[in-house]
Amino acid sequence: MQEAVNAIVALMILANFLLLGTGSLRAAIRIVAIQGLALGLLPLLVHEKGLTLRLAIIAVLVILLKGIIIPRVLMKGLRELNTGRGITYYVGPVASLLIGILVMGSSLWWGYLLPLPDQPGYRLAIPMVFFTIISGLFLIVTRRQALMQIIGYLVLENGIYAFGVFFAQSESMLIEIGILLDVFVGVFIMGVMVFHISREFDSIEAGQLSTLKDWFRERRKSTETESPS
Amino acid sequence: MMIVALVLIPAVAGLLSFVLKSVTLRRALLMVTTVTQSALTVAAWLRRPEPVLDGWLAMDALGLVFMSVVSGLCLITSVYVINYLAKEPSGKRPDLEEPVFFANEPEAVFIGCLLLFQSTMTLVTLSHNFGVLWVAVEATTLSSAPLIYFHRHHRSLEATWKYLVICSVGIALALLGTFFLVYAATGTPSGSVRLVVEDLVAKATLLKTPWLKTAFIFMLVGYGTKMGLAPLHSWLPDAHSEAPSVVSALLSGALLNCAFLGILRVTQVLTAAGSGEFARTLLLGFGITSVVTAMIFIVGQLDYKRLLAYSSIEHMGILAIGVGIGGLGTFGGLLHAVNHSLTKGMLFLVAGNILAQFRSKANSAVSGMFVTLPRTSILWMAGLLAITGTPPFGSFISELTIIRAAFAAGHTWMAITLLAALGIIFVAMAAIFLRMLYGSSPEEQSVRSPLSESLFSILPPAILCLAVLVLGIFVPPALDRVLTEAGRLLGGQ
Numbered sequence: 001m002q003e004a005v006n007a008i009v010a011l012m013i014l015a016n017f018l019l020l021g022t023g024s025l026r027a028a029i030r031i032v033a034i035q036g037l038a039l040g041l042l043p044l045l046v047h048e049k050g051l052t053l054r055l056a057i058i059a060v061l062v063i064l065l066k067g068i069i070i071p072r073v074l075m076k077g078l079r080e081l082n083t084g085r086g087i088t089y090y091v092g093p094v095a096s097l098l099i100g101i102l103v104m105g106s107s108l109w110w111g112y113l114l115p116l117p118d119q120p121g122y123r124l125a126i127p128m129v130f131f132t133i134i135s136g137l138f139l140i141v142t143r144r145q146a147l148m149q150i151i152g153y154l155v156l157e158n159g160i161y162a163f164g165v166f167f168a169q170s171e172s173m174l175i176e177i178g179i180l181l182d183v184f185v186g187v188f189i190m191g192v193m194v195f196h197i198s199r200e201f202d203s204i205e206a207g208q209l210s211t212l213k214d215w216f217r218e219r220r221k222s223t224e225t226e227s228p229s
Numbered sequence: 230m231m232i233v234a235l236v237l238i239p240a241v242a243g244l245l246s247f248v249l250k251s252v253t254l255r256r257a258l259l260m261v262t263t264v265t266q267s268a269l270t271v272a273a274w275l276r277r278p279e280p281v282l283d284g285w286l287a288m289d290a291l292g293l294v295f296m297s298v299v300s301g302l303c304l305i306t307s308v309y310v311i312n313y314l315a316k317e318p319s320g321k322r323p324d325l326e327e328p329v330f331f332a333n334e335p336e337a338v339f340i341g342c343l344l345l346f347q348s349t350m351t352l353v354t355l356s357h358n359f360g361v362l363w364v365a366v367e368a369t370t371l372s373s374a375p376l377i378y379f380h381r382h383h384r385s386l387e388a389t390w391k392y393l394v395i396c397s398v399g400i401a402l403a404l405l406g407t408f409f410l411v412y413a414a415t416g417t418p419s420g421s422v423r424l425v426v427e428d429l430v431a432k433a434t435l436l437k438t439p440w441l442k443t444a445f446i447f448m449l450v451g452y453g454t455k456m457g458l459a460p461l462h463s464w465l466p467d468a469h470s471e472a473p474s475v476v477s478a479l480l481s482g483a484l485l486n487c488a489f490l491g492i493l494r495v496t497q498v499l500t501a502a503g504s505g506e507f508a509r510t511l512l513l514g515f516g517i518t519s520v521v522t523a524m525i526f527i528v529g530q531l532d533y534k535r536l537l538a539y540s541s542i543e544h545m546g547i548l549a550i551g552v553g554i555g556g557l558g559t560f561g562g563l564l565h566a567v568n569h570s571l572t573k574g575m576l577f578l579v580a581g582n583i584l585a586q587f588r589s590k591a592n593s594a595v596s597g598m599f600v601t602l603p604r605t606s607i608l609w610m611a612g613l614l615a616i617t618g619t620p621p622f623g624s625f626i627s628e629l630t631i632i633r634a635a636f637a638a639g640h641t642w643m644a645i646t647l648l649a650a651l652g653i654i655f656v657a658m659a660a661i662f663l664r665m666l667y668g669s670s671p672e673e674q675s676v677r678s679p680l681s682e683s684l685f686s687i688l689p690p691a692i693l694c695l696a697v698l699v700l701g702i703f704v705p706p707a708l709d710r711v712l713t714e715a716g717r718l719l720g721g722q
Binding site for chain 2: 133137164167168181185186
């Protein structure tokens with residue numbers, strides 16, 4: 001069991017590095033799907049008490065939603081968008097990977113400092129959670145496309161969910177299903193919005209979304225000069 | 230039973246309105262649902278309903294206050310919204326600000342989401358389990374996003390995208406905070422404590438304090454993003470200015486309170502655990518930052534809907550300060566939450582009337598309102614006085630209570646900063662509002678007859694205005710009792 005858990009933790013860390021380094025939207029969706037699958041297997045392996053029906057249902061739901069359905073929806077959306085398949089960046093892949101290594105290193109350091117004596121077996125778990133959460137936030141901020149912001153959000157959520165699996169078993173399945181449902185509907189609505197963005201701007205660059213500012217008069221002027229009518 | 234009905238009725242009605250074909254039937258459904266919801270709320274005041282689902286859903290004083298605000302605002306805005314939808318042209322039409330064309334979202338989606346929004350907000354006010362609370366708050370984000378994107382043009386799209394991404398990420402951090410709370414509650418001397426507010430409060434001293442504090446920080450940042458506390462507020466002015474005014478009224482009046490309730494719930498646990506001082510210090514810090522940030526953006530604001538949005542940030546800051554002071558300040562903060570909701574709901578509805586007449590959100594495009602829109606003007610003037618905390622309106626009483634509590638608790642500098650900021654905001658807002666009210670009206674405006682002054686566009690904000698006025702003259706004993714009880718839950722007097 002221990003080895004299997006460690007293997008999955010390592011897989012999730014690897015997925016983060018791959019996401020930071022990839023230049024293709026298609027690959028990014030695939031990687032986040034793999035991370036979702038790995039996350040789904042986690043609850044089955046972490047619990048010493050053995051497999052209960054409740055754990056099995058949760059695992060199946062996570063695998064279905066995060067490993068299959070959400071990536072499918074994103075992939076289908078990507079196919080319908082008539083834009084490039086490459087990721088555009090504010091911070092490029094090489095720099096992202098270097099930052100990723102730094103974050104992973106400091107996560108290992110923090111992980112050893114934190115007082116979490118209850119689960120001595122999973123020393124890598126806390127660094128993985130930190131690294132995944134920070135990778136998610138980093139992807140949201142440094143990738144230009146709206147689609148990559150959804151993927152960043154998913155990675156962030158995966159990290160938080162992994163923390164829940166290791167250290168915070170909630171008392172009820174109902175709540176876990178509620179959380180999953182919220183995430184799914186959230187990603188779905190964001191996907192619909194990306195579709196609207198691509199129709200409105202002929203691109204899925206979130207950088208296009210920068211009209212709303214506080215100095216109204218200046219905004220007025222700039223739109224007037226762009227399109228005199 | 231009643232608690233389940235309160236959540237389910239608008240949810241079912243919302244789903245139903247997605248499939249209903251008839252426009253009249255759908256609008257009637259909205260009206261009937263909000264009236265039923267208000268009737269149930271009145272019943273809850275008379276007799277507090279029993280908790281259900283092992284205490285996951287319950288109604289305490291705190292929840293009752295916030296739920297009443299939600300039900301009341303939804304009822305009043307639904308009158309306004311039906312009138313608003315009836316006047317919205319169908320098909321593509323030119324944008325008011327830029328040379329583009331846009332269409333509206335289908336009305337079925339709009340009304341459906343409006344009802345789902347009400348259901349999820351009610352669920353927030355009734356959740357006593359932190360997991361359910363999180364699910365409900367995230368659900369409010371999801372059900373309100375389509376409301377902001379009612380006018381389908383690129384500006385509202387931008388506002389909706391920012392709202393969705395920023396709030397979802399913020400609330401994801403609140404989920405992490407919730408997990409920290411679970412961790413703080415597992416493996417205590419008396420076993421694991423359930424994640425229900427009452428249980429956590431009862432066994433608060435057994436929880437692991439460092440994790441409890443970490444949980445508070447994450448939940449404050451998470452729910453604070455949604456509440457619009459500076460510096461986490463960046464989605465708020467965009468969403469409030471681009472959404473239809475009636476949606477802005479609900480966002481500002483009801484939704485921000487719901488997020489605040491999330492913070493209050495975890496504050497309850499911290500106070501019981503003896504870390505109340507820690508929570509209050511953080512609230513004070515975020516509160517005063519919000520007030521000052523809002524002040525900077527209110528001075529010289531050129532867009533009157535954004536002005537109202539920044540004013541919401543200011544008032545959220547005041548609420549945080551009120552609770553952060555503790556004692557009598559908590560009572561003041563809760564009373565102020567009610568006052569702010571009523572006032573801001575009214576102001577956004579009035580702003581909707583102004584926008585319909587002058588067809589611009591720029592302050593400079595509006596002048597001479599007393600000539601073109603006499604009734605709206607009176608409400609706009611009253612709104613100015615109410616929002617800036619001028620007597621005899623309710624916000625005067627609540628702001629005074631908070632400032633007095635601040636001096637009494639020894640937060641002298643906090644009180645002085647707050648007073649100065651309130652003074653500057655008063656002058657800045659008065660300058661903008663008065664310029665809109667007086668002066669000569671533009672040529673084209675005097676030709677256009679004041680169409681937007683129909684009964685249904687004036688009555689809803691007028692009722693809200695009257696309510697704030699009444700709260701300024703006297704606080705009804707029932708409300709006073711409930712607010713005091715709610716304050717006691719938070720460790721106040």
